[in-house]
Amino acid sequence: VARLISLVEDASPELREVARLLAPRAGRARVLGLTGAPGVGKSTTTAALVTAYREKDARVGVLAVDPSSPFSGGALLGDRVRMQEHATDPGVFIRSMATRGHLGGLSAAVPQALRVLDAAGCDVVLVETVGVGQSEVEVAALADTTIVLLAPGMGDGIQAAKAGLLEVADVFVVNKADRDGADSTAREIRHMVSLGAHPPGSWRPPVVKTVASRGEGLVDLLAEVDRHAAWAAASGRGDERRRHRAAREVEAIALATLRSRMGALRGGGELAILAARVARGETDPYTAADGLLADL
Amino acid sequence: VARLISLVEDASPELREVARLLAPRAGRARVLGLTGAPGVGKSTTTAALVTAYREKDARVGVLAVDPSSPFSGGALLGDRVRMQEHATDPGVFIRSMATRGHLGGLSAAVPQALRVLDAAGCDVVLVETVGVGQSEVEVAALADTTIVLLAPGMGDGIQAAKAGLLEVADVFVVNKADRDGADSTAREIRHMVSLGAHPPGSWRPPVVKTVASRGEGLVDLLAEVDRHAAWAAASGRGDERRRHRAAREVEAIALATLRSRMGALRGGGELAILAARVARGETDPYTAADGLLADL
Numbered sequence: 001v002a003r004l005i006s007l008v009e010d011a012s013p014e015l016r017e018v019a020r021l022l023a024p025r026a027g028r029a030r031v032l033g034l035t036g037a038p039g040v041g042k043s044t045t046t047a048a049l050v051t052a053y054r055e056k057d058a059r060v061g062v063l064a065v066d067p068s069s070p071f072s073g074g075a076l077l078g079d080r081v082r083m084q085e086h087a088t089d090p091g092v093f094i095r096s097m098a099t100r101g102h103l104g105g106l107s108a109a110v111p112q113a114l115r116v117l118d119a120a121g122c123d124v125v126l127v128e129t130v131g132v133g134q135s136e137v138e139v140a141a142l143a144d145t146t147i148v149l150l151a152p153g154m155g156d157g158i159q160a161a162k163a164g165l166l167e168v169a170d171v172f173v174v175n176k177a178d179r180d181g182a183d184s185t186a187r188e189i190r191h192m193v194s195l196g197a198h199p200p201g202s203w204r205p206p207v208v209k210t211v212a213s214r215g216e217g218l219v220d221l222l223a224e225v226d227r228h229a230a231w232a233a234a235s236g237r238g239d240e241r242r243r244h245r246a247a248r249e250v251e252a253i254a255l256a257t258l259r260s261r262m263g264a265l266r267g268g269g270e271l272a273i274l275a276a277r278v279a280r281g282e283t284d285p286y287t288a289a290d291g292l293l294a295d296l
Numbered sequence: 297v298a299r300l301i302s303l304v305e306d307a308s309p310e311l312r313e314v315a316r317l318l319a320p321r322a323g324r325a326r327v328l329g330l331t332g333a334p335g336v337g338k339s340t341t342t343a344a345l346v347t348a349y350r351e352k353d354a355r356v357g358v359l360a361v362d363p364s365s366p367f368s369g370g371a372l373l374g375d376r377v378r379m380q381e382h383a384t385d386p387g388v389f390i391r392s393m394a395t396r397g398h399l400g401g402l403s404a405a406v407p408q409a410l411r412v413l414d415a416a417g418c419d420v421v422l423v424e425t426v427g428v429g430q431s432e433v434e435v436a437a438l439a440d441t442t443i444v445l446l447a448p449g450m451g452d453g454i455q456a457a458k459a460g461l462l463e464v465a466d467v468f469v470v471n472k473a474d475r476d477g478a479d480s481t482a483r484e485i486r487h488m489v490s491l492g493a494h495p496p497g498s499w500r501p502p503v504v505k506t507v508a509s510r511g512e513g514l515v516d517l518l519a520e521v522d523r524h525a526a527w528a529a530a531s532g533r534g535d536e537r538r539r540h541r542a543a544r545e546v547e548a549i550a551l552a553t554l555r556s557r558m559g560a561l562r563g564g565g566e567l568a569i570l571a572a573r574v575a576r577g578e579t580d581p582y583t584a585a586d587g588l589l590a591d592l
Contacts, residue, residue, distance in 0.1 A: 019580035027577045038333055111581070135431050239575070246581065247571035251558060253585040254592075258554050262547060275543035279535070281323045284315035285407070285542065289549035 004116045005095050008109050011256070015112065022119040027242075029061070029118035030229065033143030034128045035136065035165065040151040041175040045212040046128050050086050052218045053124050061117035061125040062086075062094045065106060065139065093117060106135045108252035111142070111245060141168035142245040144238060145228045147221075149173045150189065152181035166192055169205045171224045177209035177217065203231055258296070265295055297416045301391050304408045307552070311408065321415035323538075325357070326525065329439030330424045331432065331461065336447040337471040341508040342424050346382050348514045349420050357413035357421040358390040361402060361435065389413060402431045404548035407438070407541055437464035438541040440534060441524045443517070445469045446485065448477035462488055465501045467520045473505035473513065499527055554592070561591050 007015050032049070036042055046062060053060045086092040097113060110127060117125045127143055129136040140146055148169035172193075174186045186207045198204055206224050210217030232238030262271060274288040303311050328345070332338055342358060349356045382388040393409060406423060413421045423439055425432040436442055444465035468489075470482045482503045494500055502520050506513030528534030558567060570584040 016580075016582045019582050023574070023580040024577045027575070242575045243568070243571045246574035246584075247567050249581045250570055250574060250584040250588060251555065251567065253581050254558060254588045255551055255555060257585060257589060259547065259551060262550060271543050271547065272539070274546055275539050278319070278542035278546060279323070279538045281320045284312075284319040285545045285549050286312040286315050288542075288546040289553060292546060292550045293553060 001093055001116060001120045002095065005097065005113050008112045008116065009097060011109070019112065019115070022115050025119035026115045027118065029114070029122045029125045030145075031114055031118075031125050031127060031143045032225065033140035033146040033168075034126055034149065035130070035140035035146070035168075036149030036151075036173075036175075038130060040149040041212050042128050042130075042149055045147075045149060045173065045175055045210065046126050047086065048210075048212040048215050048218050049126060049221070050092055051215065052222055054086075054089065054091060057091075058123040059091045059121055060086075060093070061120070061122035062092070063110065063113055063117065063125060063127045064094070064096045065110060065127065065129045065136065093120065093122065106139045107142075107248050108256055110139050111249040137164050137168060138248075142241070142248060144232065144241060145170045145225050147171045147173055147225070149175050150185055151176040152179045152185045166196075170203065170228045171221070172205055172207040173217075173221060174207060174209045175212050178211050182209060201235065203228065203235075203237070261296060262292055265292070270295060297389055297412060298391065300412045301393065301409050304405055304412065305393060307405070315408065315411070318411050318415040322411045323414065325410070325414035325418045325421045326441075327410055327414075327439045328420060328422050328521065329436035329442040329464075330422055330445065331426065331436035331442070331464075332445030332447075332469075332471075334426060336445040337508050338424050338426070338445055341443075341445060341469065341471055341506065342422050343382065344506075344508040344511050344514050345422060345517070346388055347511065348518055350382075350385065350387060353387075354419040355387045355417055356389070357416070357418035358388070359406065359409055359413065359421060359423045360390070360392045361406060361423065361425045361432065389416065389418065402435045403438075403544050404552055406435050407545040433460050433464060434544075438537070438544060440528065440537060441466045441521050443467045443469055443521070445471050446481055447472040448475045448481045462492075466499065466524045467517070468501055468503040469513075469517060470503060470505045471508050474507050478505060497531065499524065499531075499533070557592060558588055561588065566591060 004018060007018060034042055034046055034049075043064070046064070050060050050062060086094060095113070095117075097109070106129075114125055114127065127140060129140045140148075146168050148165045148171070150172065152174065166189075172186075172189050174182050174189070176182070177186075186209060189207050193205055193207075206227075208217055208221045208224055210221060212218070229238070232241070265271065271292060274283070274291055277283045278285050278288050300314060303314060330338055330342055330345075339360070342360070346356050346358060382390060391409070391413075393405070402425075410421055410423065423436060425436045436444075442464050444461045444467070446468065448470065462485075468482075468485050470478050470485070472478070473482075482505060485503050489501055489503075502523075504513055504517045504520055506517060508514070525534070528537070561567065567588060570579070570587055573579045574581050574584050
């Protein structure tokens with residue numbers, strides 16, 4: 001499994017064959033997205049969720065999406081120490097994933113890594129991304145159920161709205177709920193949710209309070225996740241979201257292919273020549289893009 | 297200028313004509329990227345930089361990149377109140393930019409907005425993005441000089457490394473330097489910089505300490521920005537970076553064009569059919585992407 005995910009990170013040419021073999025074996029796992037600003041306790045909550053699902057005997061995969069750094073030569077695992085209690089459990093697979101440099105970006109790499117964990121027999125896969133940044137939020141939103149974490153006194157609702165987190169949340173968690181301000185954060189989120197449109201039969205994201213470091217509120221959180229899954233299955237929105245996830249993946253792979261063809265045009269010289277003309281103001285980027293497409 | 301930037305946000309078809317007219321008029325402005333995690337004081341530092349450049353009689357543009365939210369109907373300006381002192385200054389143009397939904401993403405939208413401000417006569421344009429998230433960091437890194445902000449006790453070096461900020465920084469700023477831990481944060485960053493490769497003639501990012509809310513350290517910061525600009529001009533790396541920025545923009549426009557053609561294939565039905573087959577495990581995403589490309 002680890003080697004297959006490394007192929008995904010490296011966007012290896014072998015992926016094509018791997019994807020063909022995995023396709024009929026995937027589609028069983030429930031995918032939970034978990035996102036939120038730095039410092040809200042994503043890793044702690046992920047670890048607590050793993051514990052909770054392990055108590056139910058589910059096989060659990062964890063995909064922590066982290067940009068890598070050339071300074072470290074890979075994904076840094078510094079704040080994932082809480083995961084180490086699960087590291088020796090054969091029913092848990094944890095992977096910190098670096099996708100910097102992946103031509104298709106997160107939207108191509110993450111679904112492929114999910115498929116690996118799914119086909120490997122995980123019942124639940126947790127995808128943890130930092131909830132700041134366009135691509136990261138979009139990826140978490142592709143899960144079957146997306147959990148958005150907040151913590152008291154971190155800027156709360158306004159920050160969540162700015163990051164686009166409000167509209168992707170299926171379940172809100174106010175973590176560190178033993179701190180001052182937890183109730184007002186929960187109230188603020190409920191208020192912002194109430195401002196949205198809620199046609200009959202639609203899902204209205206609940207707000208759960210947790211202290212993940214002590215496992216508090218996890219039973220409530222799992223119940224809300226199950227309730228969302230039941231709603232998604234009954235309403236057909238679950239299938240719709242899986243098709244949407246597949247569409248984004250197919251599109252990302254197709255665009256990555258086109259992008260590498262563009263880069264390869266005349267040995268990479270074509271784009272460089274056009275870009276230099278744009279930089280000198282001799283042409284505009286639309287005309288340059290037309291030229292690139294004409295040669296494709 | 298505001299209307300032109302709205303066209304960029306909306307990815308309007310009129311942009312093509314606008315871009316053609318602006319091309320010969322742009323290329324003068326110096327672009328500064330400013331990025332860092334939420335809470336490090338990006339807006340305050342941007343405001344302080346505007347003040348500093350206005351004292352030198354430079355015309356200044358500010359582009360604050362914020363994902364918008366349907367809850368607010370546009371970019372939220374809550375934390376930009378410090379900018380209001382500049383709002384009535386005719387030598388300053390401030391725009392909070394929402395790009396959610398822009399087909400080409402930040403990498404297509406931001407360079408176009410920059411070109412508008414550049415052609416409008418700005419001497420300096422500040423691009424402020426949140427320093428978490430693949431796209432956001434990449435956009436800040438396209439500036440002529442990229443400033444990475446940190447603050448004491450926010451996770452510091454490890455967080456910066458995880459976000460990929462270390463490798464994009466031309467100048468590091470430890471803001472809120474009156475707080476405990478500022479010296480150790482500065483030391484940690486200097487140490488991490490020293491771990492990188494530094495061939496002769498390369499640029500070694502300096503670390504500046506500031507208290508932006510009181511304007512402290514701004515003189516030092518401007519001096520380091522000028523020193524970097526002089527190095528970039530002398531070494532040719534400045535031109536190289538502008539060509540790289542233009543290449544990313546041309547590529548993003550070409551990909552957005554291809555993406556919209558893919559979406560339009562047989563009225564959008566083609567991608568939907570392929571995605572449904574992938575979701576059911578009947579085919580793999582690579583084969584589906586091949587099908588999409590064959591029809592393009």
